[in-house]
Each structure stands twice: as C-alpha cells, then as structure tokens.
Amino acid sequence: MTMAGTPKMEGAQDAPFYLEQGPECALFETAYRHQMPLLLKGPTGCGKTRFVAHMAARLGRPLYTVACHDDLTAADLIGRYLLKGGDTVWVDGPLTRAVREGAICYLDEVVEARKDVTVVLHPLTDDRRILPIDRTGELLEAGPGFMLVASYNPGYQNILKTLKPSTRQRFLSISFDFPPPDQEEQIVATESGLDPARVKGLVRLAGKLRGLKGQDLEEGVSTRLVIYAASLMAHGMPLNQAVETAMIEPLTDDDDVKEGLRDIVMAVFG
Ligand SMILES: Nc1ncnc2c1ncn2[C@@H]1O[C@H](COP(=O)(O)OP(=O)(O)OP(=O)(O)O)[C@@H](O)[C@H]1O
Ligand SMILES: [Mg+2]
Numbered sequence: 001m002t003m004a005g006t007p008k009m010e011g012a013q014d015a016p017f018y019l020e021q022g023p024e025c026a027l028f029e030t031a032y033r034h035q036m037p038l039l040l041k042g043p044t045g046c047g048k049t050r051f052v053a054h055m056a057a058r059l060g061r062p063l064y065t066v067a068c069h070d071d072l073t074a075a076d077l078i079g080r081y082l083l084k085g086g087d088t089v090w091v092d093g094p095l096t097r098a099v100r101e102g103a104i105c106y107l108d109e110v111v112e113a114r115k116d117v118t119v120v121l122h123p124l125t126d127d128r129r130i131l132p133i134d135r136t137g138e139l140l141e142a143g144p145g146f147m148l149v150a151s152y153n154p155g156y157q158n159i160l161k162t163l164k165p166s167t168r169q170r171f172l173s174i175s176f177d178f179p180p181p182d183q184e185e186q187i188v189a190t191e192s193g194l195d196p197a198r199v200k201g202l203v204r205l206a207g208k209l210r211g212l213k214g215q216d217l218e219e220g221v222s223t224r225l226v227i228y229a230a231s232l233m234a235h236g237m238p239l240n241q242a243v244e245t246a247m248i249e250p251l252t253d254d255d256d257v258k259e260g261l262r263d264i265v266m267a268v269f270g
Contacts, residue, residue: 018047018054019187021179028055031172032104032147037125039110039168040151042176045222047187048151051176052106061145062103064094068113074120078133090136099124099131102145110150111161118167124148125170155219178223181207187223192230198239202226205247205268209261216257221247239269 056063079093098105210220229246
C-alpha cells in the first residue's frame with residue numbers, strides 16, 4: 001500500500017545490488033526530489049556507476065549514460081539533424097531525450113568533456129532548468145523527473161582536467177571511496193559467489209595494495225578488480241593465478257613493482 005506523500009520507490013526490489021556506504025542513497029533521493037544536480041567523485045571501480053543504476057531503478061526513472069571524452073560535442077549531447085531516406089530529421093541526443101522523458105542523465109568522467117561542451121549544462125543546472133536547442137529553436141523545460149548526475153575520478157586526472165568553478169558549483173557533490181573491509185567482503189561475496197572465507201583474504205590483500213597508492217601505484221586496486229579475482233576463483237582458478245591476472249598485472253607494467261606486489265601477496269597468504 002502506498003500512502004499519499006510516501007516516496008515512489010516502485011523499482012526498489014529490482015534495483016541492481018548496491019550496498020550503501022553512508023547516507024548517499026538518502027542524499028541522492030533528496031537531490032532528486034529538490035531538483036538539484038549531483039556530482040560523484042571517487043577512484044575507479046569504487047561503485048559510482050552501480051550507485052547511479054541502483055538509484056535510477058529505485059526512483060523508477062530511465063537512465064541515460066554518456067561516457068564523456070574530449071571529442072564529445074554539444075551536438076552529441078543535444079542532438080543533430082540527420083539524413084534519413086532523403087529527408088532531414090532531427091534526432092535527440094541523450095541529454096535532450098532525458099529532459100523530454102524526465103529521466104536521469106548520467107555524465108560519466110565529466111572532466112574529459114571540453115569546457116565549451118559542459119557550458120551547455122549550465123541553464124539546465126541552475127534554477128531555470130531549461131535546455132535551449134538552438135538548431136530547432138526549441139526551449140525545453142525539465143520536468144520534476146529529470147536529474148543530471150555527473151562523476152569523475154579526481155585522482156589520476158591531469159591537473160588541467162578539472163571542471164570550471166561555474167560548472168562545479170552547480171552540483172551537490174559526494175565523495176566516494178573504497179568500502180571498509182567488512183562491507184567490501186559482503187560486496188565481493190555477493191557479486192562473485194566466492195565463499196566468504198576466501199573473499200576475506202582477497203579483501204585483506206586489496207587493503208595492503210591500496211597502501212601503496214602514491215608510492216608505487218598511481219591508483220589503489222579497485223573493488224571491481226577484487227570482484228574479478230574472486231569470480232575467477234569461484235570458477236575454479238587457483239588463488240595465485242587469479243591474483244596475478246586480476247590484482248597485479250592490471251595495476252602496473254613495472255617489473256620491480258610487480259615483484260613488490262607479489263611479496264605482499266606472499267605476506268598475506270603465506
Ligand atoms: N557499494 C557497492 N555495492 C554493490 N556493488 C558494488 C559497490 N561498490 C562497488 N561495487 C561493485 O564494483 C563494481 C565496480 O563499480 P562501478 O563500476 O560502479 O565503479 P565506478 O566507481 O563507476 O568506476 P569507474 O570510475 O571506473 O567508472 C560494480 O560492478 C559492482 O560489482
Ligand atoms: Mg563508472
């Protein structure tokens with residue numbers, strides 16, 4: 001039974017698994033209800049994309065994801081005229097589609113987009129909530145279902161790749177990090193199906209490897225890679241091989257660093 005005023009959470013049961021790290025689900029929902037855009041910051045493979053997919057399903061909104069890169073144009077986001085069978089037809093880009101449908105538009109790695117592209121977001125991300133489409137002369141007003149979410153990894157980016165303050169200050173922001181060990185164990189066990197005892201060792205190893213960030217490694221090992229290692233083991237691969245392919249080789253090309261990482265594996269597993 002749904003009471004008047006109760007948040008609409010029709011997709012909650014079908015939402016992809018997401019283990020909450022803090023108050024981020026409530027924050028997302030509040031941002032959505034108050035029509036505020038949201039920026040997620042955090043290292044690779046820590047759960048940002050999964051979080052957005054989970055929340056979109058919980059809120060019952062379609063999700064349009066755009067992977068940003070430096071060749072992305074405003075037309076890629078907004079739309080363009082295309083020739084179809086001799087006719088010229090307008091085709092909405094993902095941002096326009098999300099505005100029309102009242103969907104969530106997720107701009108992944110938003111700092112990769114050029115600044116002249118991110119400014120098209122400005123009228124949508126302040127209290128105007130409009131999207132002017134110069135080519136068609138339309139002025140779309142975003143309804144209550146539309147939400148803009150962006151994410152990036154502040155770590156490995158080139159120092160020049162940041163958002164303009166005028167873009168950044170249009171978003172509420174949440175910092176993500178790797179989950180604490182007991183939660184990461186739960187996530188890895190659920191995603192991989194590996195038994196919890198063996199998951200524990202992999203998560204302990206991940207914690208040790210993350211300690212090398214900034215010295216020998218530019219990024220700590222992601223939860224994604226720990227899940228890969230656990231999944232390989234769940235399919236019968238021996239520990240050493242799974243760790244080598246999923247938690248050592250992906251981290252570095254430097255042979256000396258790899259040797260150092262293998263020493264840590266030995267120390268953790270004996
Ligand atoms: N809190 C969590 N709950 C459930 N699964 C999680 C969580 N955190 C991470 N994962 C798992 O880790 C994987 C990697 O997470 P995800 O793809 O969301 O990372 P990301 O932060 O978007 O990384 P990138 O910056 O590289 O895109 C997910 O596919 C999921 O299996
Ligand atoms: Mg992602």
